[in-house]
Structures are given as structure tokens and as C-alpha cells.
Amino acid sequence: VQLVESGGGLVQPGGSLRLSCAASGFTFKSYVMSWYRQAPGKERELVASITSAGGGTNYADSVTGRFTISRDNAKNTVYLQMNSLKPEDTAVYYCKVYLPMTRYAYWGQGTQVTVSS
DSSP states (O other), X not given: OEEEXXXXXXXXXXXXXXXXXXXXXSOGGGSOEEEEEEOTTSOOXXXXXXXXTSOOEEXXXXXXXXXXXXXXXXXXXXXXXXXXXXXXXOEEEEEEEEETTTTXXXXXXXXXXXXXX
16 A cells, blocks of 8 residues: 655645645545644644545534545545645645555655745
């Protein structure tokens, strides 16, 4: 299983970024995918998740209305569109998949998002 995030960077408050997570090594279309983030000195927190077919999504209260999770099962990729970014969104963003047959959660290496003027 491999998860590779990309798309992070430095953006001004109010700006936008789109993160991507390319997956391989498992049947991507069969599993819920999630984005998490971890800010310095804080615990990792769930940002958003999406069901296997993409019909259901869930968001943290802090990002609802600003972030959108989506997936392209033909490309084995999950996305996180982030709009109206705030300094408090600064964190390393990770994608995650839990595979029940292994009882293990797999994580990518993370991509840094910094929101600052």
C-alpha cells in the first residue's frame, strides 16, 4: 500500500489549494478515504472523509463550507479542495486508508500547508 500526497505549499489567508493523494497497492474504489492534519504541538485530527463510491462525505466542523473532499476512482486519487484558508489551517496534511483485512491504517508521508501573509 502506498499513499503519496502532493499539492501543499505556502498560501496567503483567503487563498486556495488543492491537495491530491495518489493511492496504489489496494483496491482503491472499495474503501473509505480520509484526510487528516497535524499542526505543531497538536494531535492529528480528522479533516474529511469520503465513502468508496464518493456518495457520502464527512467534515470537521472547522472546515465545513470551506473544504471539499472528492475522489476519482479511475485515477486512484483522492483530493482535498481547500478554499478561504486561514492561518489556523497550517499543518501537515495526510491521507489515510484503513484496510479491514489487515486491521491496519496506512498513511502517506504528508504534505505541508502553510497559511501566512
